[in-house]
Amino acid sequence: MSRPRTQAEYLARLVPPSVAGLHRRSLLAGAAGTGALLGTGLLAGCGGSDSGGSDAKTVSLGSNQSDPKPKEVVAKVMDGFQTSSGLRVAVNTVDHNTFQENINNYLQGKPDDVFMWFAGYRMRFFAARGLAGDLSDVWGKLSGFSDAFRKASTGDDGKQYFVPSSYYPWAVFYRKSVWQQNGYQVPKTLDEMTALAGEMKKDGLVPIAFADKDGWPAMGTFDILNLRINGYQFHVDLMAGKESWTSDRVRKVFDTWRGLLPLHQPDSLGRTWQEAAQSLQQKKSGMYLLGLFLGQQFNNDELDDLDFFTFPEIDPAIGAKALDAPIDGYMMARKPKQEANARKLLEYVGSKAAADITVKNDPSTLVANTQADTSGYNALQRKAAELVGSATEIAQFLDRDTRPDFASTVIIPALQQFIKDPKDIDGLTSSIENQKKSIFTD
Missing domain, CATH: 3.40.190.10 (Periplasmic binding protein-like II)
Structure with missing residues (x-):
């Protein structure tokens, strides 16, 4: 089943002009706004570890999808990437809240090549501080995203730093x-x-x-x-x-x-x-x-x-x-160990192929790529897509909008x-x- 016709209209309201400079389930534990380092190394990147993150045939991913079902879905998407690219993904899965609470320290240390994060303010906050890689070239290879999804993935400098994967009302x-x-x-x-x-x-x-x-x-x-x-x-x-x-x-x-x-x-x-x-x-x-x-x-x-x-x-x-109705997705570290592999992974997670895998395996979210085959959506997902499509205004969630x-x-x-x-x-x-x-x- 295809997306509601009004999806593009709702997404166009996703990053309204009134908050375009200021942009869920995420936490940062606060100190990022003042530049303080958070945590005590609880969130360690795979990039320079023995996991293989520096291997030419490997790319590392920092994942906050720690609950069983989403963790399983991420694994299936990464399997799809490995099959299509021949590259192996070393997934560093961290408890969802711990990931958020230590993200600032993580990004200023030795983060994974690619990491999961959120659209809007939370993406722009780290992009503006030089803690994320420019993905404009990746976006040049993506298809199936509306201009509004692109806008929600764009930093204050006009460059893209985020690849959307899913959203949920x-x-x-x-x-x-x-x-x-x-x-x-x-x-x-x-x-x-x-x-x-x-x-x-x-x-x-x-x-x-x-x-x-x-x-x-x-x-x-x-x-x-x-x-x-x-x-x-x-x-x-x-x-x-x-x-x-x-x-x-x-x-x-x-x-x-x-x-x-x-x-x-x-x-x-x-x-x-x-x-x-x-x-x-x-x-x-x-x-x-x-x-x-x-x-x-x-x-x-x-x-x-x-x-x-x-x-x-x-x-x-x-x-x-x-x-x-928050948007989740992927970003790249500012200096990934395997940058070429990281960009290949980001191109894949934004593809129709990755979205199709998610539709088949995750009944609790909606995929962002409009080219995906959504005929596999269950009744709950179809109703959720219709709800979002009929909304007059969409917020990202309190801790993503401030x-x-x-x-x-x-x-x-x-x-x-x-x-x-x-x-x-x-x-x-x-x-x-x-x-x-x-x-x-x-």
Whole structure:
């Protein structure tokens, strides 16, 4: 099945002019914005190791795809590259969060020839600091990407530093069998969703699965509430440091969230997203706001029972057409050990062949290359593609749409403090605003 006709239109809005200079699931642990080195060498590149990264027939890849299913898909894509090129890929797989937390130290040390990363601000941030290789020549050999995908892969200097591979929308997921058994209907407004959650409680379910041990999942909740209450433009301006966190509009976001917290799974700061997903998989929770990658936690025979809806309307004047839909892909180190091989690998991961392998093996994402054979998409993927195609505005995700130091050193602890104690919204927003002023004037 081909992509929705409106895909190019939605991608054209992916990097809006209002945030073109300022651009999920990613973390940086903050110090990158100030140039500090992170971690203690937890993320070691393969480039100069005994793994074979310096061998003329090998190229090394730093992968953050540590969960079983995506790790398996990466392996199959790399097998495809080896078959077509005769080159071997030495894959250095690191826990997803550890990869993000140590990325700055990694890139300034001895990184792998190629590494997995994210489009938008997070790509431009490292490209602008000379920590990524120019891939403009690779893009000259790629086909199947819209101009908007190219834009999302372009640095501030007009050169390309990123090859997109996949993207995924955030939505509210549920199990159809549970809803059919209890007679639940998809809510169109927040009031309807709140009433539905009350029914779920009576039926012995946790209304909304929730986890924030890793720091980033709660950003998705903030994002969608801000998009629904204040609209897309305010949201991206807030992320760009142009709006005040002490405004009534932001306070309303937190006040709305405070009212919803009792409907969320308790003790979320001690739970990973995978554990929260398992509560949905085990039919203990009724709903879960997360990205399409949620499907990784379901068996193949359970995916047909998984469905979703876009987070409902809060303000009729704003509607419910905006959403988060981040793009993942690949970048090259600034000085790869095997540069020619690295460029061959990047050309391959951006090809139709690589996208076709992903479609066949990963039911939890959407491929970026429009030439791919998407007839293998399951019902969930087809619906996700239609959702993204019908969106009026697309955000990349909070920690991809703002400065990494602000996201990690200010927003993560602030949101976790709010979850622990949601009473002092004024104190919380004042603290965020004061820190924002210091960071954004840096």
